[in-house]
Amino acid sequence: MDIVLITEKAAGLIDIPEPGACMVLPAEEIEAKIKALPAGADSGPHFVVAFTHADEFSLVRNCLSSPRETPLIYQFVLIGTASDLSGFSSDGLQNISEFRTGRIERADFRFIVAKTMSVLREYFKAVTIRNEHLAMLMDVRRDQESLINIGKALSSEKDPDSLLWLILFLSKKITGADAGSIYLVEEDERGTKRLRFKFSDTFARDIPLEEFVIDIDRGSIAGYVAVTGQVLNIPDAYSLPVGTPYSFNSSFDRQNDYESRSMLVVPMRNHVDEIIGVIQLINSKKNPSSKTISGNEAFEIALKSPDDFRRYVVAFDAKYDSLMQAVAGQAAVAIENNRLIEQIRRQFEEFVKASVTAIESRDPATSGHSFRVARLCREMALAVNEVKDGYLGGYNFTESAVRELELAALLHDFGKVYIDLAIFRKSKKLFPKDFENLKLRFDFLYRCLEIDGLNREIERLRPGPGGNVKTESFAEMLSERDALLNGIRAIKEKIVNMNEPAVTDDDPEELLSAMLADIEALGCRDIEGNALEVVSDRDRTNLSIRKGSLNEDERREIESHVVHTYNFVSRIPWPPEFRNIPEIALRHHEKLDGSGYPDGLAGRESTMLQSRIMAIVDIYDALSATDRPYKKAVPLHETLEILKKDADEGKLDPDLVALFISARIYERAVRAG
Numbered sequence: 071m072d073i074v075l076i077t078e079k080a081a082g083l084i085d086i087p088e089p090g091a092c093m094v095l096p097a098e099e100i101e102a103k104i105k106a107l108p109a110g111a112d113s114g115p116h117f118v119v120a121f122t123h124a125d126e127f128s129l130v131r132n133c134l135s136s137p138r139e140t141p142l143i144y145q146f147v148l149i150g151t152a153s154d155l156s157g158f159s160s161d162g163l164q165n166i167s168e169f170r171t172g173r174i175e176r177a178d179f180r181f182i183v184a185k186t187m188s189v190l191r192e193y194f195k196a197v198t199i200r201n202e203h204l205a206m207l208m209d210v211r212r213d214q215e216s217l218i219n220i221g222k223a224l225s226s227e228k229d230p231d232s233l234l235w236l237i238l239f240l241s242k243k244i245t246g247a248d249a250g251s252i253y254l255v256e257e258d259e260r261g262t263k264r265l266r267f268k269f270s271d272t273f274a275r276d277i278p279l280e281e282f283v284i285d286i287d288r289g290s291i292a293g294y295v296a297v298t299g300q301v302l303n304i305p306d307a308y309s310l311p312v313g314t315p316y317s318f319n320s321s322f323d324r325q326n327d328y329e330s331r332s333m334l335v336v337p338m339r340n341h342v343d344e345i346i347g348v349i350q351l352i353n354s355k356k357n358p359s360s361k362t363i364s365g366n367e368a369f370e371i372a373l374k375s376p377d378d379f380r381r382y383v384v385a386f387d388a389k390y391d392s393l394m395q396a397v398a399g400q401a402a403v404a405i406e407n408n409r410l411i412e413q414i415r416r417q418f419e420e421f422v423k424a425s426v427t428a429i430e431s432r433d434p435a436t437s438g439h440s441f442r443v444a445r446l447c448r449e450m451a452l453a454v455n456e457v458k459d460g461y462l463g464g465y466n467f468t469e470s471a472v473r474e475l476e477l478a479a480l481l482h483d484f485g486k487v488y489i490d491l492a493i494f495r496k497s498k499k500l501f502p503k504d505f506e507n508l509k510l511r512f513d514f515l516y517r518c519l520e521i522d523g524l525n526r527e528i529e530r531l532r533p534g535p536g537g538n539v540k541t542e543s544f545a546e547m548l549s550e551r552d553a554l555l556n557g558i559r560a561i562k563e564k565i566v567n568m569n570e571p572a573v574t575d576d577d578p579e580e581l582l583s584a585m586l587a588d589i590e591a592l593g594c595r596d597i598e599g600n601a602l603e604v605v606s607d608r609d610r611t612n613l614s615i616r617k618g619s620l621n622e623d624e625r626r627e628i629e630s631h632v633v634h635t636y637n638f639v640s641r642i643p644w645p646p647e648f649r650n651i652p653e654i655a656l657r658h659h660e661k662l663d664g665s666g667y668p669d670g671l672a673g674r675e676s677t678m679l680q681s682r683i684m685a686i687v688d689i690y691d692a693l694s695a696t697d698r699p700y701k702k703a704v705p706l707h708e709t710l711e712i713l714k715k716d717a718d719e720g721k722l723d724p725d726l727v728a729l730f731i732s733a734r735i736y737e738r739a740v741r742a743g
C-alpha cells in the first residue's frame with residue numbers, strides 16, 4: 071500500500087492537490103494511526119512518503135521505525151530552514167530524500183511523491199533479491215555443513231545398529247521426514263540377493279521393529295530402487311500415476327493407522343558403485359508458517375490425526391534428491407567399513423582360536439586350558455566392573471578392553487609351542503625312557519653278579535691240580551652271593567622310590583653317593599671291560615632334585631614360555647585398543663611378592679590388573695582341570711583354599727582372589743561357556 075503522510079504543520083506549507091488521498095495528521099497522532107494500519111493483502115510492505123517539518127522529524131521517524139508485523143519502507147521530505155540542517159548527523163540524513171526551505175507547489179509535490187515512491191520500490195526490489203540470494207547461500211552452506219557433519223558422524227560410529235540409527239536420524243533431520251526405513255542387500259548361500267528390512271523409525275510412534283526379507287525386483291518401491299539405482303521422489307504414494315512399474319504396499323499404514331504420503335527413496339552405493347541397500351524416507355514435514363525446513367520438523371511435528379497429514383506433509387523438495395544421494399553414499403561407505411572391520415576382526419579371532427587349538431592338541435593335558443582361562447578372565451573383568459568401592463571400584467573395562475584381555479588369555483601360553491613337550495609331561499624326576507634304561511642297567515648288574523656267583527660255583531666244583539677239591543664252604547659262598555644280590559635289589563628299590571617327585575628331608579645327593587660308592591666297589595665291567603656306569607650323570611642330576619620333578623634347566627625352560635609368548639605376540643600388529651596384549655600375557659606368572667617370573671616383579675603397581683587377574687584364573691584352571699591324564703583334579707574347595715593361601719602369603723592380589731570367590735567366577739564362566 072502506498073501512503074503519503076503529511077504532518078499538519080507541514081501541510082500548511084504544501085499545496086496538496088488531493089488532500090483526501092493523503093494522510094494529514096498532527097505529529098502526535100501518527101503513532102496511533104500507523105499502529106492501526108491494516109496488513110497488506112499480499113503481506114508485502116507499505117511504502118510511505120512522509121512530509122514533515124524539520125522540528126518534528128525525530129518524533130515521526132520514531133513512529134515509523136518501531137517494529138511491526140507489516141514492515142514500512144519510508145522516506146522523508148523535510149521542510150524547514152537552512153539552520154535546521156546543521157543539526158543532522160550523516161546517520162540522520164539516511165531516510166531523507168528531499169529538503170525544502172519554502173512552500174511546495176502542487177506540481178512539485180506530485181513529482182516528489184512519484185519520484186520517492188519509485189525510489190522506495192527500487193530499493194525494496196534490490197533488498198528482496200539480495201535476501202533471496204542470501205537465503206540460497208545459507209541453504210547451500212547448511213547442506214554442505216550437514217554433509218560434512220554426517221560424514222564425520224558416520225565415519226566414527228563403529229556399532230552396526232547405532233550406525234543404521236544414525237543414518238536414519240541424520241537423513242530425517244535434513245529432509246524433515248517423519249519416518250524412514252533402511253534396507254540392506256544380503257546374499258544367501260546360493261548367491262541369491264535379497265533386501266532385508268533392517269531398521270525403521272517413525273516419529274511419535276512406537277512401532278515394534280520386525281526384520282523381514284523381500285525379493286529384489288521392480289514390484290516394490292525399495293526393490294525398484296535397488297534394481298535400477300534410481301532415486302524415487304514420490305509426492306503421494308496413494309496417487310501413483312497409471313503405468314508406474316512399482317506399487318505401494320499399504321499394509322504397514324493399515325496396521326499402524328498411518329499414512330505414508332510423500333516418499334524419497336535413494337540407493338546406497340558403495341565405493342565400487344554396487345548397491346548395498348536403500349534408504350526410504352517417508353512424509354516430509356513442513357510448518358505452514360515457515361518457508362524452509364529447519365530440521366526440527368522431523369522431531370517436533372507429530373502426525374496424529376488425518377488432518378495433521380494434510381496440514382504438515384509436503385512432497386520432498388527436489389534438492390533433497392542429490393543431497394540424500396550424497397548422504398546415502400557416505401552411509402554405504404560407513405556400513406561397508408564396519409562390515410570389513412568386523413570381518414577382519416572375526417577372521418583374526420578365528421585364526422587365533424584355531425592356532426591355540428592346534429597347539430593345545432599337542433598335549434591332551436592342557437587341552438582347552440587357554441579357552442577356559444579366556445572365559446574366566448572375561449567374567450572377572452565384568453565382575454570388576456560391578457565393584458563400586460575399594461581399589462577395584464576405580465577400574466572399568468570397556469567392551470574392547472574385555473576383548474583385549476580375552477585375546478591375551480587365549481594367547482598367554484602360546485610360547486609353549488617352542489618348548490619340548492616331554493618337559494611339560496615330565497611327572498617323575500626321570501623321563502620314562504631314562505627310568506627304564508636305569509632299571510635295565512640294574513637288572514644287567516644283577517645278572518652279572520648272578521653269573522659271577524655261578525662261575526665261582528663251577529670253579530669250586532672243578533678239581534684242582536692233583537685232584538684236590540676246594541675247601542671253600544658252599545653255604546658260605548651262597549649266602550655271600552645272596553647278600554650281594556639283595557643289596558643290589560635294595561639299591562634299585564631305593565632309586566625307584568627316589569624317582570617320585572615327593573619332598574623329603576633327606577639329602578638325595580648324599581644318599582645317591584653312598585649307594586653309587588657301594589656299586590662301584592663291586593668293580594663290575596661291561597663286555598668291553600670298561601667300568602659299568604649303572605647311574606649316568608644325567609640320572610644322577612635328576613634323581614637329586616629336591617622338590618618336584620624338574621631340574622633347574624628344565625624349570626627355566628618351562629618358565630621361558632612367557633618370553634616366547636611375548637616375542638611371538640609382539641610381532642602381531644595389534645590395533646591401538648589391543649596394544650597391551652603382549653604385556654598382559656608376559657606377566658601372567660609374576661607374583662606380588664616378587665617370587666614369580668620372568669622378572670620377579672613385586673607389588674601391585676608393577677603389573678597390570680589384567681595380568682593379576684590372569685595369574686589367578688590360570689592357577690585355578692591348572693588345579694581344577696579334570697582332563698589331565700597324570701593328575702587328578704583338585705576339588706573346588708581345596709582349589710579356593712590354595713588361592714586364598716597364595717593371597718595371604720602375598721603372592722596373588724587379595725582383592726581379586728576375594729572377588730573371584732565371592733562372585734563365583736568359576737560358576738559364571740561355566741554358564742557363559
Ligand SMILES: [Fe+2]
Pocket residue numbers: 482483631658659688
Ligand atoms: Fe603360563
Ligand SMILES: [Fe+2]
Pocket residue numbers: 439443482483688
Ligand atoms: Fe596357563
